Amino acid sequence: MNQLHSFQAVPSTRNAFDAYSTLPEPPRPQSTHAPRAHTQQPIVTGTSVLGIKYEGGVMLAADNLASYGSLARFKDIQRLHPLGDNTCLAVAGDMSDFQYMTKLLDATLRADRSVSLTDTHPPFSPQNIYTYLSNLYYARRSKVNPLWNAILVGGWDKEKKESFLAYVDLLGTTYSAPTLATGIGAHIAQPLLREAYEAKAGVDGKGPLLTGQEAEELLDTCMKVLFYRDARSLNKYQIATISNDGVKISDSKSSETEWGFAEGLRGYGPQTQ
Amino acid sequence: MSSIGTGYDLSVSTYSPDGRLFQVEYAGKAVEAAGVAIGLRCSDGVVLGVERILHSKLLVKGANRRIQSLDDSIGLASAGLLADGVHLADRGRDEVWNFRETYNAPIPTQILADRLSMYVQAYTAYSSVRPFGVSSLVAGVDKTGPRLFCIEPSGVFYGYRGYAVGKGAVLARTELEKAVGKETEEGGVALTCREGVLEVARIIHLVHDDNKDKEFELEMTWISPESNMKHAVVPADLLAEADAKGKAALEEGMEED
Amino acid sequence: MFRNSYDSDNVTFSPQGKLHQIDYALEAVKQGSAAIGLRSKTHAVLLTLKRSTGELATYQKKLIRIDDHVGVAIAGLMSDARVLSNFMRQQAMQSRMLYGRPIPVGRAVQGISGRAQNNTQQYGRRPYGVGFLVIGRDETGPHLFEFSPAGTTFEYYAHSIGARSQSAKTYLEKNFESFENASLPELINHGLSALHDTLQQDKFLTIQNTSIAIIGPSSDEVEDISISGAAKRGNFRVWENEHVDRLLRAWRRSRGEPEDGPQEAAPAPEATTEGGAEATDSTAATGGDSSSTEAASAPASGDAPSSGTGGSGDDVEMQ
Numbered sequence: 004m005n006q007l008h009s010f011q012a013v014p015s016t017r018n019a020f021d022a023y024s025t026l027p028e029p030p031r032p033q034s035t036h037a038p039r040a041h042t043q044q045p046i047v048t049g050t051s052v053l054g055i056k057y058e059g060g061v062m063l064a065a066d067n068l069a070s071y072g073s074l075a076r077f078k079d080i081q082r083l084h085p086l087g088d089n090t091c092l093a094v095a096g097d098m099s100d101f102q103y104m105t106k107l108l109d110a111t112l113r114a115d116r117s118v119s120l121t122d123t124h125p126p127f128s129p130q131n132i133y134t135y136l137s138n139l140y141y142a143r144r145s146k147v148n149p150l151w152n153a154i155l156v157g158g159w160d161k162e163k164k165e166s167f168l169a170y171v172d173l174l175g176t177t178y179s180a181p182t183l184a185t186g187i188g189a190h191i192a193q194p195l196l197r198e199a200y201e202a203k204a205g206v207d208g209k210g211p212l213l214t215g216q217e218a219e220e221l222l223d224t225c226m227k228v229l230f231y232r233d234a235r236s237l238n239k240y241q242i243a244t245i246s247n248d249g250v251k252i253s254d255s256k257s258s259e260t261e262w263g264f265a266e267g268l269r270g271y272g273p274q275t276q
Numbered sequence: 277m278s279s280i281g282t283g284y285d286l287s288v289s290t291y292s293p294d295g296r297l298f299q300v301e302y303a304g305k306a307v308e309a310a311g312v313a314i315g316l317r318c319s320d321g322v323v324l325g326v327e328r329i330l331h332s333k334l335l336v337k338g339a340n341r342r343i344q345s346l347d348d349s350i351g352l353a354s355a356g357l358l359a360d361g362v363h364l365a366d367r368g369r370d371e372v373w374n375f376r377e378t379y380n381a382p383i384p385t386q387i388l389a390d391r392l393s394m395y396v397q398a399y400t401a402y403s404s405v406r407p408f409g410v411s412s413l414v415a416g417v418d419k420t421g422p423r424l425f426c427i428e429p430s431g432v433f434y435g436y437r438g439y440a441v442g443k444g445a446v447l448a449r450t451e452l453e454k455a456v457g458k459e460t461e462e463g464g465v466a467l468t469c470r471e472g473v474l475e476v477a478r479i480i481h482l483v484h485d486d487n488k489d490k491e492f493e494l495e496m497t498w499i500s501p502e503s504n505m506k507h508a509v510v511p512a513d514l515l516a517e518a519d520a521k522g523k524a525a526l527e528e529g530m531e532e533d
Numbered sequence: 534m535f536r537n538s539y540d541s542d543n544v545t546f547s548p549q550g551k552l553h554q555i556d557y558a559l560e561a562v563k564q565g566s567a568a569i570g571l572r573s574k575t576h577a578v579l580l581t582l583k584r585s586t587g588e589l590a591t592y593q594k595k596l597i598r599i600d601d602h603v604g605v606a607i608a609g610l611m612s613d614a615r616v617l618s619n620f621m622r623q624q625a626m627q628s629r630m631l632y633g634r635p636i637p638v639g640r641a642v643q644g645i646s647g648r649a650q651n652n653t654q655q656y657g658r659r660p661y662g663v664g665f666l667v668i669g670r671d672e673t674g675p676h677l678f679e680f681s682p683a684g685t686t687f688e689y690y691a692h693s694i695g696a697r698s699q700s701a702k703t704y705l706e707k708n709f710e711s712f713e714n715a716s717l718p719e720l721i722n723h724g725l726s727a728l729h730d731t732l733q734q735d736k737f738l739t740i741q742n743t744s745i746a747i748i749g750p751s752s753d754e755v756e757d758i759s760i761s762g763a764a765k766r767g768n769f770r771v772w773e774n775e776h777v778d779r780l781l782r783a784w785r786r787s788r789g790e791p792e793d794g795p796q797e798a799a800p801a802p803e804a805t806t807e808g809g810a811e812a813t814d815s816t817a818a819t820g821g822d823s824s825s826t827e828a829a830s831a832p833a834s835g836d837a838p839s840s841g842t843g844g845s846g847d848d849v850e851m852q
Contacts, residue, residue, distance in 0.1 A: 106376075106377075106380070110373055110376060110377070113347065113348060113372075113376075114369055114372075114373065116345070116348065117344070117345035117346060117347065117348075117369055117372075118345070118369075118640065120341070120343075120344065120345040120351075120497070120507070120508070120509065121341050121344055121345075121639070121643075122637060122639035122640065122673070123673055124637040124639065124640070124671065124672060124673055125672050125673070127632060127634070128634075130633060131632040131633055131634045132632075134631070134632055134633035134634075135631055135632050138630070138631055162672065280548050281538065283538075285548070286538065286539070286545055287545070288544075298548075299545065299546055302546035302547065302548055302549075302550050303546050303550065304550070305546070305548065305549055305550025306546065306550035306551070307550070308550070309549075309550060332687075332689070332692075332702075332706075333706060333709075334689045334690050334691050334692055334702070334705060334706060334709055335687060335688065335689055335690075336688040336689060336690055339688040340686075340687050340688055357552075357683075358683075358684075358685045359646060359649070359650040359653065359683055359684030359685050360650065360654070362643070362646065362647065362650065362684070363647065363650050363651075363654070363684075366647065399654070403544075403656065404544070404655060404656040404657070405544055405654055405655055405656065406543075406544035406545065406546060406552075406653075406654055407546075409546070409550065409552075
């Protein structure tokens with residue numbers, strides 16, 4: 004039987020170039036393709052997102068813009084995505100990867116919810132979702148086919164009764180801190196967030212946290228500063244509040260801005276000299 | 277069943293001379309031996325109920341559910357071989373996932389019932405498998421409203437306003453016909469989910485009467501405005517009320533006899 | 534050759550809608566030695582009776598750790614048990630890896646049940662010949678599940694499987710209402726009493742034939758946490774051989790028996806006589822506990838595969 008197998012295996016290597024299988028080794032398949040390239044850059048993008056822990060949970064902020072290069076292409080995009088009733092994502096980077104990823108997560112959570120009717124097991128905690136996301140993003144970058152995002156995961160762990168805030172990006176990089184920002188926000192907003200956070204909680208974070216109102220006002224400030232300094236931002240944004248009461252996502256809002264100073268800037272308005 | 281023992285009833289891929297598939301019919305016998313499962317389509321949702329027979333008093337109270345969720349707004353109650361019911365529900369969740377991935381929309385109840393029935397049918401067509409030993413009630417609410425379907429071991433499925441499968445199903449169906457019949461009368465209205473829960477509980481208690489030797493637990497789920505149109509277990513207080521009223525109705529009926 | 538024309542393969546329903554091959558597989562579970570599980574609102578425990586095939590052989594392992602928070606006791610075909618428990622381990626590790634979450638116990642059991650169901654619906658396969666008692670704890674507390682070759686799972690307050698397990702069941706049914714609030718030592722004592730009831734008249738629980746697994750906070754009354762990190766953390770741990778001595782002594786004390794236990798003249802290997810005896814016992818035992826009385830009578834007749842011979846060859850596989 005074995006012999007028969009090996010005998011039959013030979014004809015399968017025959018082809019037009021070697022009709023009688025005379026070559027000592029079967030010819031190697033010719034590569035007809037150029038090297039395969041995956042995503043080289045994001046296309047439609049969202050700019051930086053912010054997150055901060057406050058005394059009763061976590062707040063996330065993201066504006067409503069999806070840019071096409073430098074063009075402000077879509078101005079009513081929600082980049083805050085609730086998952087279950089105790090976790091929320093704020094997502095920067097490629098918007099189609101964002102949509103793909105949220106569909107995948109929604110389906111995963113839905114399947115888990117279905118099964119939980121049978122065993123009454125609680126749903127995924129924010130940490131569980133974050134672990135899953137981290138694995139997903141690291142696995143994709145390891146295939147050199149990344150999902151081009153930077154994500155903040157904000158949550159309230161109902162079992163441990165504590166807030167959760169962490170970062171993961173297209174490289175699978177992960178870290179956690181009581182205040183977080185992605186992209187240009189990490190340079191411009193993070194110092195402001197940290198300063199205000201540490202003013203109350205101290206460098207060790209052991210003091211009292213900001214109240215909900217203080218945290219929201221701080222995010223308002225940061226979103227305004229980012230609108231002034233980030234050319235890919237929009238003065239229309241939303242804030243997600245994740246607490247023991249669940250996930251609440253605000254209506255879109257704007258900051259009061261003052262552009263009078265711009266008259267004195269070279270390059271703004273018609274050139275006078 | 278004169279063909280028993282003639283050899284035409286050993287494989288699902290063999291017809292008997294008069295054109296029957298005995299293996300499918302035998303699979304139906306497994307259904308008839310199981311605790312009853314009832315579905316009732318109401319004006320504002322769907323109610324599912326099963327008689328969970330307790331084969332041991334060591335079983336954990338309230339655990340070992342027989343009704344399963346397939347999607348946020350779709351439930352499945354099977355009567356027959358327990359493990360086959362779980363298998364079918366797993367497949368149902370796959371279909372739910374697959375449909376959503378393709379169309380980015382929740383699967384309509386009828387489409388799900390259709391796909392599941394095709395899966396069940398495939399197990400009646402090859403000698404290398406056996407048919408499913410379950411009849412399954414698929415209950416869901418979608419854009420077309422509350423829907424109820426039953427998939428038989430043969431792979432056929434029909435839509436119903438109310439239906440029962442398992443032991444005592446025939447009596448249960450008669451009772452359901454009475455309940456549903458009222459809504460088609462002049463000026464009649466369909467039951468609400470809340471009323472439906474009481475009705476299904478009453479019928480389960482009624483049909484259980486025949487085999488009082490085995491204890492059972494009443495298990496009920498619904499897709500109703502009170503559950504946000506999601507498939508969820510009926511709240512404990514309503515379930516207890518339905519259980520008590522069902523028991524009371526049974527005793528009343530016995531006194532009348 | 535066959536008892537009827539409907540029992541020769543796993544894809545043929547009898548006219549009554551039964552699958553005889555599944556019923557026969559359930560008999561294989563009863564050929565294995567007893568395993569008992571109990572749970573309180575804080576703990577879940579497993580107790581098993583180990584067999585030895587001869588004086589030179591070790592006692593066969595009956596308890597398998599799946600993860601920190603899950604473990605199983607087996608009765609039936611050891612090789613099937615290894616395949617299924619290996620699968621459970623993979624599922625448990627996958628849950629930890631992918632979600633950073635210990636697998637919910639019920640889902641770990643459901644995983645192998647799905648596989649077992651598959652073996653009852655496709656030609657050319659046989660149902661698994663092993664039953665599990667699975668203990669574990671997760672976010673919903675401690676659990677005890679039974680897995681059977683039929684592909685079903687049930688959650689119990691207390692349960693027993695394997696040879697002469699009906700005797701244990703009788704004990705458990707009489708006492709289970711007190712288990713919910715029992716302390717760990719009390720729970721173990723109940724378990725040992727139930728296990729004791731599965732023994733033949735002249736047999737005793739010894740440190741050689743008894744093994745105990747625990748999930749839940751440790752109790753220094755019966756456990757030496759200095760030698761077990763798992764015990765310290767409340768994870769799945771197994772006590773057997775010299776380490777089970779303490780638990781056996783505590784149990785005998787609680788029954789007012791001499792702490793050293795009855796002295797057997799020679800701790801004879803059980804296997805030499807057990808094969809035949811057990812087959813008979815298990816038949817007698819099924820009358821009450823099995824929903825399928827039709828099948829219960831199966832191995833009673835002389836032609837059932839392993840009854841009567843009592844060969845130790847069977848015992849190597851059946852644990």
